[in-house]
Structure formats: structure tokens, C-alpha cells
Amino acid sequence: MTVLDQGQRFFFECNGYLVLPDVLDARQLDALRAVCDEAEQCWRADASLAGVRRHDLDQVMAIVEYDELFFTMLTYPPVFGAVRELLGPDISLLDHDYFITPPGATIHKGWHYDESFPNVYHPRSRLMIKVFYVLHDIPADGGGTVMLPGSHSFAPGWTLPNPPVPEDMPASVRMNLRAGCAYFMAGRLFHSVGNNLSARQRKLLIYTYGHKWMRTWDGYEPSERVQSWARTPMERQLLGLTDPYGRNAGWEEKEREESLEAIAEALE
Numbered sequence: 137m138t139v140l141d142q143g144q145r146f147f148f149e150c151n152g153y154l155v156l157p158d159v160l161d162a163r164q165l166d167a168l169r170a171v172c173d174e175a176e177q178c179w180r181a182d183a184s185l186a187g188v189r190r191h192d193l194d195q196v197m198a199i200v201e202y203d204e205l206f207f208t209m210l211t212y213p214p215v216f217g218a219v220r221e222l223l224g225p226d227i228s229l230l231d232h233d234y235f236i237t238p239p240g241a242t243i244h245k246g247w248h249y250d251e252s253f254p255n256v257y258h259p260r261s262r263l264m265i266k267v268f269y270v271l272h273d274i275p276a277d278g279g280g281t282v283m284l285p286g287s288h289s290f291a292p293g294w295t296l297p298n299p300p301v302p303e304d305m306p307a308s309v310r311m312n313l314r315a316g317c318a319y320f321m322a323g324r325l326f327h328s329v330g331n332n333l334s335a336r337q338r339k340l341l342i343y344t345y346g347h348k349w350m351r352t353w354d355g356y357e358p359s360e361r362v363q364s365w366a367r368t369p370m371e372r373q374l375l376g377l378t379d380p381y382g383r384n385a386g387w388e389e390k391e392r393e394e395s396l397e398a399i400a401e402a403l404e
């Protein structure tokens with residue numbers, strides 16, 4: 137049985153992104169918000185902890201390091217299962233962050249794509265998928281990610297506009313979503329952070345998945361503590377602890393159940 141139905145699959149193939157509505161229930165949201173708040177406090181109290189500290193963005197880098205719940209969410213079946221279907225069984229983890237965008241944060245010419253490898257023919261390649269968990273409602277003017285649907289398959293050489301106001305990009309869509317939704321995009325999809333003109337902080341938990349033969353992004357190599365949390369072959373594969381060219385870890389009914397149990401335990 138597949139996680140994505142045919143309509144979702146076609147939507148992703150055509151548009152390069154997909155929204156998964158209401159994948160987190162109230163209990164999961166509460167638990168994730170609580171560990172995010174703790175991580176944020178710890179990160180603010182220690183300037184040596186990695187991240188970006190800017191007027192328009194606080195990026196707590198390597199969020200998985202802060203709590204085992206972030207780690208268990210790596211294989212959250214409704215989302216991970218979908219991403220694995222799109223990337224393939226050699227899936228791995230490349231980076232993971234917690235983004236806090238303050239009210240009033242504006243972005244000038246923020247359009248870009250994450251996957252910029254000049255020797256790859258991108259329209260037919262899928263190297264990365266970035267997953268965003270929405271932890272608090274994002275209103276229409278709340279800085280939701282803006283995306284240009286279908287741009288993941290634009291041929292090399294396209295010169296894309298980069299309007300000063302991200303939302304002015306023609307044909308773009310905004311990820312103004314309610315808490316509990318997740319969305320993900322292909323690494324080559326053209327996108328931008330939106331302008332947060334609302335009075336609320338925008339808070340997102342972000343995981344980027346790639347293939348196990350790709351290197352983990354610098355600064356995201358798992359500590360021994362995080363490595364010790366990896367109990368299943370898939371968790372070890374995600375952390376880059378298996379042979380990059382060897383057999384892929386399984387993800388059958390048994391692994392999905394184990395993952396759900398681990399999440400339930402972490403929520404207790």
C-alpha cells in the first residue's frame with residue numbers, strides 16, 4: 137500500500153510540492169511546541185550554538201540534537217512514508233532546522249532553489265525533498281513559504297524573475313496553512329520565504345531528505361547522543377551510519393509500526 141494516492145502523486149510530479157493537511161494532532165502539536173520552546177530557550181542562552189541570528193530569521197540549526205522527539209519525527213509514517221516514496225529507498229537525512237520568523241520580517245528578492253548542482257540535469261532528477269511542519273497557524277500575510285509551482289522541472293537556462301516582494305512572483309502560491317499541516321517541496325523548486333506582515337511569529341520545523349550517497353550538510357553530522365537514538369536500520373541509514381552504496385534499509389509494515397510506537401512513547 138502506498139502513502140500517497142494517485143492524485144497526490146500527480147500533484148507533486150506536476151507542481152513540485154505537496155501539502156499534507158492535518159498530519160499532527162493536538163497532542164503531537166503540544167509536545168512539539170514544548171520541545172521547540174525548550175530548544176529555542178537553550179539556543180538563545182548560548183550564542184555558541186549553531187544557527188542564524190538575524191533580524192528577519194532565527195534558525196536553530198541541527199534541531200534534532202535538542203530532543204529525541206525531533207529524532208523520532210524523522211520517520212513519522214504519514215510524512216516520511218510519502219517522502220520515501222518520492223525519493224526512493226536510499227533516502228537519508230541532509231539537514232534539520234527550526235525556523236522562527238518574527239513579526240515584521242520582510243525579505244528582499246528571496247527567490248531561490250536549494251538544489252543548485254551545475255552538473256545535474258535537474259528537470260529529471262530528484263535529489264532532495266524539504267519537509268516543513270507547521271507548528272502554529274500561518275495567516276495569509278504571515279510569511280508562509282511562497283512557491284512557484286512546476287518550476288522544479290524548468291530546463292536549465294531559464295532566467296526567473298526575483299521580485300523585491302516575494303508574493304509578487306506571478307503564478308506563485310503561499311503556504312498559509314493551519315497548525316498541524318505539513319508540506320514538502322522538491323529541492324529544485326523555486327521558492328522564497330514570504331513577508332511576515334502579521335503580528336505572529338512563524339514557526340516551522342524543517343527536515344531535508346536526500347539520498348544516502350549524498351553527504352550530510354556541514355554542521356548537521358549527528359552527535360554520539362543522536363546516533364545512540366538510532367535503533368532501526370532505517371534510522372541508522374537516515375543518519376548516514378550505513379554503507380552509502382550498500383543495501384537499503386527496509387520500510388515495511390513492521391518498521392512503520394515501530395516508528396509509530398517510538399513516537400507514541402516519546403509523547404508520553
Ligand SMILES: O=C(O)CCC(=O)C(=O)O
Nearest residue numbers: 235250280281328329330
Ligand atoms: O522559511 C521558508 O519559508 C523557506 C525556507 C527556505 O527558503 C529554505 O529553507 O531554503
